[in-house]
Amino acid sequence: MDKQEAARKLQELLGNSNTIGVMHSVVVELSKYIIIFLFAVYTWHCFTVFIGRDKERKERVYRHQLKLMFTIHFICSLVLFLNSLHVQIIILYLLQVVLFVFAGKAYPYVYEGMSKIVLNNMLMLLMVGMVMIERLDTESAIRQMIFAAATCVAGLFIPYIIEKFSYFDIFGWFYAIAGLGLLALVFVIGEERYGAKNWVSIGSFALQPSEFVKIIYVFFAAAFLAKAERFKDLVLVTAVAAAHVLILVLEKDLGAALIFYITYLVILYVSTERLSYLLAGLACGSGAAVVAYHLFTHVQNRVIAWRDPWSTIANQGYQVAQSLFAFGTGGWFGMGLGEGMPDKIPVASSDFIISAIGEELGVFFAICVVLVEISCFVMFVNIALKMSRRFYS
Amino acid sequence: MIAVAYCVVIVFLGMIGYLVKFMVQDSQEIINNPANKRQELLAERIVRGDIVSSDGRVLATTETDQKGNETRVYPYKNVFCHVVGRVWNSKTGIELEQSFPLLTSHVNPLKQLSNQLQGQKNQGDIVVTTLNAKLQQIAYDALGNQKGAVVAIEPSTGKVLAMVSKPDYDPNTVRSEWDSLVADEAGNSALLNRATQGLYPPGSTFKILTAMEYMRENPSFDKYRYECSGSDTFGGNVIRCYNGEHHGTVDLKSSLAHSCNGSFAHIGVGLNRKSYRKLCEAFGFNSSLGVKFVSSRSRFVLDEKSDTAEAAQTAIGQGKTTITPLQNALISATIANDGVMMTPYLVDHTESVDGHVVKKYEPQEKRTVISRKRANQVTRMMRSVVSDGTAAALRNLPYPVAGKTGTAEIDSEGTSHAWFVGFAPAADPKIAVSVIVEGAGTGSQYAVPIAAKMLEEYLGN
Numbered sequence: 001m002d003k004q005e006a007a008r009k010l011q012e013l014l015g016n017s018n019t020i021g022v023m024h025s026v027v028v029e030l031s032k033y034i035i036i037f038l039f040a041v042y043t044w045h046c047f048t049v050f051i052g053r054d055k056e057r058k059e060r061v062y063r064h065q066l067k068l069m070f071t072i073h074f075i076c077s078l079v080l081f082l083n084s085l086h087v088q089i090i091i092l093y094l095l096q097v098v099l100f101v102f103a104g105k106a107y108p109y110v111y112e113g114m115s116k117i118v119l120n121n122m123l124m125l126l127m128v129g130m131v132m133i134e135r136l137d138t139e140s141a142i143r144q145m146i147f148a149a150a151t152c153v154a155g156l157f158i159p160y161i162i163e164k165f166s167y168f169d170i171f172g173w174f175y176a177i178a179g180l181g182l183l184a185l186v187f188v189i190g191e192e193r194y195g196a197k198n199w200v201s202i203g204s205f206a207l208q209p210s211e212f213v214k215i216i217y218v219f220f221a222a223a224f225l226a227k228a229e230r231f232k233d234l235v236l237v238t239a240v241a242a243a244h245v246l247i248l249v250l251e252k253d254l255g256a257a258l259i260f261y262i263t264y265l266v267i268l269y270v271s272t273e274r275l276s277y278l279l280a281g282l283a284c285g286s287g288a289a290v291v292a293y294h295l296f297t298h299v300q301n302r303v304i305a306w307r308d309p310w311s312t313i314a315n316q317g318y319q320v321a322q323s324l325f326a327f328g329t330g331g332w333f334g335m336g337l338g339e340g341m342p343d344k345i346p347v348a349s350s351d352f353i354i355s356a357i358g359e360e361l362g363v364f365f366a367i368c369v370v371l372v373e374i375s376c377f378v379m380f381v382n383i384a385l386k387m388s389r390r391f392y393s
Numbered sequence: 394m395i396a397v398a399y400c401v402v403i404v405f406l407g408m409i410g411y412l413v414k415f416m417v418q419d420s421q422e423i424i425n426n427p428a429n430k431r432q433e434l435l436a437e438r439i440v441r442g443d444i445v446s447s448d449g450r451v452l453a454t455t456e457t458d459q460k461g462n463e464t465r466v467y468p469y470k471n472v473f474c475h476v477v478g479r480v481w482n483s484k485t486g487i488e489l490e491q492s493f494p495l496l497t498s499h500v501n502p503l504k505q506l507s508n509q510l511q512g513q514k515n516q517g518d519i520v521v522t523t524l525n526a527k528l529q530q531i532a533y534d535a536l537g538n539q540k541g542a543v544v545a546i547e548p549s550t551g552k553v554l555a556m557v558s559k560p561d562y563d564p565n566t567v568r569s570e571w572d573s574l575v576a577d578e579a580g581n582s583a584l585l586n587r588a589t590q591g592l593y594p595p596g597s598t599f600k601i602l603t604a605m606e607y608m609r610e611n612p613s614f615d616k617y618r619y620e621c622s623g624s625d626t627f628g629g630n631v632i633r634c635y636n637g638e639h640h641g642t643v644d645l646k647s648s649l650a651h652s653c654n655g656s657f658a659h660i661g662v663g664l665n666r667k668s669y670r671k672l673c674e675a676f677g678f679n680s681s682l683g684v685k686f687v688s689s690r691s692r693f694v695l696d697e698k699s700d701t702a703e704a705a706q707t708a709i710g711q712g713k714t715t716i717t718p719l720q721n722a723l724i725s726a727t728i729a730n731d732g733v734m735m736t737p738y739l740v741d742h743t744e745s746v747d748g749h750v751v752k753k754y755e756p757q758e759k760r761t762v763i764s765r766k767r768a769n770q771v772t773r774m775m776r777s778v779v780s781d782g783t784a785a786a787l788r789n790l791p792y793p794v795a796g797k798t799g800t801a802e803i804d805s806e807g808t809s810h811a812w813f814v815g816f817a818p819a820a821d822p823k824i825a826v827s828v829i830v831e832g833a834g835t836g837s838q839y840a841v842p843i844a845a846k847m848l849e850e851y852l853g854n
Contacts, residue, residue: 029509270394313428321428327412328420329431341431363416367409374405381398 009085024082031075032336036364042068042124043368046117046375062116066104069124073097076131076337083338088138095145096130103152110156115383121376128369132357135337136349143205172227175220176240182209182216183247190251198253210248210256214263217244221264225271234272238264254292254299261285319346326359327366334362425493427484435496438509441465442495442517444477444487446526447552447741452477453488467564469526472533475586476524476556476739479564482571486586487739490685491520494752499745516746523552523741531850532557535843540831541810542587542718545847548726548822550756551735555847556719558587589688592715593829596801597652597836598812599710601724602676604649605763605771606669607660617645619656628701632658632709635800635835646774650782652798654709661708662701670695675762676724677734678716683759684737691720710799722827725814728771729795729822732763776819783837784813787845792818792852796844798836808832813840817848824851 042065049061077093100123107119126148134141186209191199199206224237241264248257265281293299301316309317309324322345330340342348342356349356358366424431440463444453452473456464465480467473478486488495498505498515505515525545532543532555545555560581562574574584585591608614621640624633632654634640640653648656670693674680678693692715695707706712719737727734735756742753763771775795779787783798796815803809811833816825826844833839 025510025512029506266397270397310426313426321426324415324420324423325426325429325431327415328424329429329435331420332416335434339434341434344430363412367412370405370409374402377401377405378398381394385394 027082028079028336028339031079032334032362035072035075036333036362036368038068038072039365039368042072043371043375046121046372049117058116062120065120066123069120069127070097070100073100073127073131077134079337080131080135086138088142089134092130092134092138092141092145095149096127099145099149099152100127106156110159115379118376118379118383121372121379124372125369125376128357129353131337132353132360133349135360136342136356140349172220172223175216175223179213179216179220180240180243180247182213183244183251185209186251198248198251198256208253208256210253210260213244214259217241217260218263218267221267222271225267228271234268238268249292252296252298254296258285261288319352322346323352323355326355327363330359330362332363334358334360334365336360421493425490427489427492432492432496435493438514439496439498439517440514441480442498442519442743442746444491444495444520444522446522446524446529447554448526450526452522452524452526465564469530470563470565471561472530472557473524474561474564475558475588476553477522477564479567481564481568486686487520487522489687491740491743494518494743495520499749499751500747518743518745518751520743521741522739523547523554524556524739525554525851528847528851529555529557531846532843533559535846536830539833539839540581540587541829541833542591542827543829543843543847544588544718544722544827545851546722546726546737546825548729548816548825549735551726551737551759552741552756553737553739554824554851556586556588556739558585558591586687587718587829589684589686589717589719591717591829592689592691593718593810593812593831594712594801594803595710595714595716595721596799596810596812597654597710598721598797598799598814599714599716600649600652600657600708601728601771601775601797601814602673603657603661603664603669603708604645604774605767606664606672607645608767608770609672610665610668614645617648617660619643619648619653619659621653621655623655625655625658627658627662627705628703630702630705632705646777647782649774649797650777650780652778652783657709658705662704664704664708666695666697666699666704675760676727677720678714682720682723682737684719686739688719689717691716710801718827718829721812721814721829722825725796725816725827726822726825727762728768728775729816729825730768731765732768733761734759772819775815779815784815784841786837786841787815787817787848790817790845790848790852790854793820794848795819795822796841798841800835800837803832809834811836811839813844815844817852824848 045061045065049058073093073096077089077096081089081093103123104119108114108116130141130144130148133144186198186200189200191201191206198208198210200209221237221241224233224240228234228237241260245257245261245264248254248260261281262285265278265285268281269275269278293303304312305316305318305320309320311317313321326340326342326345329335334340337360340356340359342359345352345355345359354366354369357369423429440457441455443451443455445451451468453465453467456466458464467477467479476486478484478488480488484492495517498517500515508515528545532545536543536557536559538559540559542559543555543557544553546553560583562570562583567574577583607617611617619642621634621643623637623639624631626632634654635652638651640647640651640656643651643653643656647653648660673693678691681690682688692713693707694713695704699707703712707714723734723737726737736759738754738757740754743751745751772795775797776793778784778797779794784794784796787794787796794815794817796813799810799812799814801810801812809832811828811830813828813836814826816822824847826847828840828843830839830843
């Protein structure tokens with residue numbers, strides 16, 4: 001059901017046509033400005049909450065942020081519902097509220113003294129992602145909901161696991177083997193998408209093992225480097241890390257390979273504090289990138305699209321061009337939720353979701369999303385700095 | 394650790410910075426791309442704005458009937474069909490170039506919002522062109538039923554004052570005539586804007602460039618003499634003067650005034666080809682003009698490997714050189730503007746329906762092609778074409794006109810395109826024109842009268 005149809009049906013149902021029509025457009029038109037304003041206030045809090053030492057004020061700000069998040073969530077869901085009149089939207093909305101309330105209560109309980117900012121940001125980003133996916137494709141939204149709920153619950157057990165296995169950093173070899181094994185799994189039961197063989201299907205769910213291995217991989221690198229005393233140790237751990245990267249290259253999943261490579265370099269630098277390692281690593285990485293460019297056509301396509309999407313607008317440049325159209329046409333305040341054409345952007349519901357957000361909710365909103373991500377990152381670093389054990393930093 | 398963290402934060406901030414730069418600087422141009430299907434969405438909220446001429450005439454407007462159906466209406470019918478363009482079946486012309494501005498409203502935002510809330514469409518911005526409706530109409534009528542094109546430019550700014558191309562079509566009824574326009578059994582190519590996309594041999598109008606190159610290579614060009622006996626042979630190829638005329642002893646000025654083919658072919662074979670080519674390229678050949686509307690590249694292909702016969706032909710505008718009427722107007726406009734080339738443009742500004750300017754397009758200097766001194770020397774020579782040469786019909790206007798005629802032969806049976814390029818008043822040029830009439834005959838007879846009518850309209854008689 002499209003927007004006009006929904007509006008007409010609403011009028012039929014509720015009679016009194018004129019007021020309902022105006023009400024409908026008031027909600028849809030004004031909502032985008034309100035949403036941006038609320039999100040801007042939220043983002044402002046992310047960076048100003050640390051001013052001063054008044055604990056009570058801080059607690060108030062955190063609660064205020066949650067209220068803002070729930071308000072934005074409500075408005076977005078209302079617009080989505082008014083535009084489609086699907087009952088599914090209401091059900092999803094209620095489930096999401098239950099999930100957010102649950103996570104908001106349970107996490108501070110399980111993680112004592114946790115950063116409320118990180119928690120609020122997590123819920124906010126989760127909410128924005130869900131609303132946008134719901135707008136693009138309800139089926140994916142249901143799947144996203146299931147995954148989000150499962151991971152939220154799983155996340156609650158992490159402190160327990162860490163406590164139980166308090167010698168977390170002795171499992172170095174276990175992490176290495178598990179990680180490599182999972183990555184190699186795709187050679188056996190994997191399938192190819194977008195030029196890379198990096199997906200595994202289980203029932204109706206498809207997932208990328210590399211997403212999970214990322215975590216184990218970081219544990220592995222941290223475990224080894226925390227104990228590394230001699231140069232020989234460094235060589236060994238570097239070789240194992242290189243094996244991860246090589247497997248990903250063989251799968252042609254170069255994006256993940258790059259992430260693993262850079263992650264290792266950063267962990268290596270943080271633990272050894274030797275700038276030469278970082279620089280040498282970056283130099284080797286650049287060399288490898290040139291080789292990859294000549295070896296793989298899908299890398300060449302990316303480069304072509306990046307340099308000039310316009311001359312290859314029908315082929316390699318299509319996605320980038322559509323994405324730029326989306327941002328540009330949406331403008332600072334966006335077209336309004338459900339008013340744009342984000343379905344023109346390939347892979348809008350995952351890799352290119354920020355373009356869909358920019359188009360419909362506005363570039364200001366998209367910038368706030370990035371600022372919230374920065375806020376998360378700053379908090380992560382902050383937490384890591386406070387860690388006493390070398391493994392955790 | 395802290396250093397790495399800073400780097401990451403800087404990368405994120407850089408990303409935001411780039412996004413802001415894109416929005417402020419590039420986005421307006423980019424979203425106007427015809428491949429951006431989102432224009433259709435804007436049309437649901439905005440009534441496409443009007444396109445008007447610099448003298449306030451409506452060239453395109455949107456009429457809405459009582460049921461809310463919109464029709465794009467072009468009051469001048471065929472007259473502006475190429476330059477203003479159409480919206481139906483892929484947009485063209487200014488309708489294409491300014492599609493997004495036309496579908497964007499800059500009236501008071503609160504008023505817009507209140508309109509939207511009442512479910513009413515807002516009125517899109519008005520595009521005010523540089524075109525002079527009266528001048529366009531004169532040029533259109535003067536060209537009559539003949540095929541060809543007319544371009545008029547304001548030399549000091551690059552504003553396009555008129556742009557006519559024939560055969561034409563009526564954009565109001567293009568939908569019903571589309572099939573026959575595309576089938577084009579008469580070979581009219583009515584959909585093509587000849588003014589910017591038609592590639593023609595420049596004929597004798599090219600002698601202006603040949604003369605300029607000669608002056609560059611020979612500082613004592615005043616002493617140039619040539620004995621014209623009606624025909625001469627270059628690389629085994631005979632070059633004749635028009636109508637077998639004998640021009641006798643000519644200098645550079647009178648060679649141009651009388652359009653002596655022998656003299657210019659003689660000059661052409663002696664020119665430094667690399668330098669000749671460089672001059673033509675500085676005037677815009679072999680590259681895009683950098684204009685916002687669709688235009689073809691004029692081509693100059695003579696090089697060191699070309700034979701003598703081709704050099705001679707090229708020098709009189711008959712070789713492999715091809716030129717658009719727009720490019721030819723631009724050469725004259727550049728000479729008129731003391732050697733400074735201004736990028737031609739069609740849109741002066743856009744304004745909201747409540748009358749405030751949204752975006753003003755300023756004149757843009759492309760480059761200085763020749764010195765002021767050289768421009769004045771060439772102007773004097775082009776003056777003599779009018780005062781005692783092939784464009785004598787323009788002599789009686791109350792202001793001095795500088796120009797050059799051309800008769801570009803296109804087959805061995807003597808069919809030729811009639812050309813005229815020039816500007817006026819010569820001392821303080823206000824308008825530069827380029828006229829081509831396909832297959833008509835001599836420039837003096839068929840192109841000059843059209844230019845005369847335009848000058849009379851624009852500058853008075």
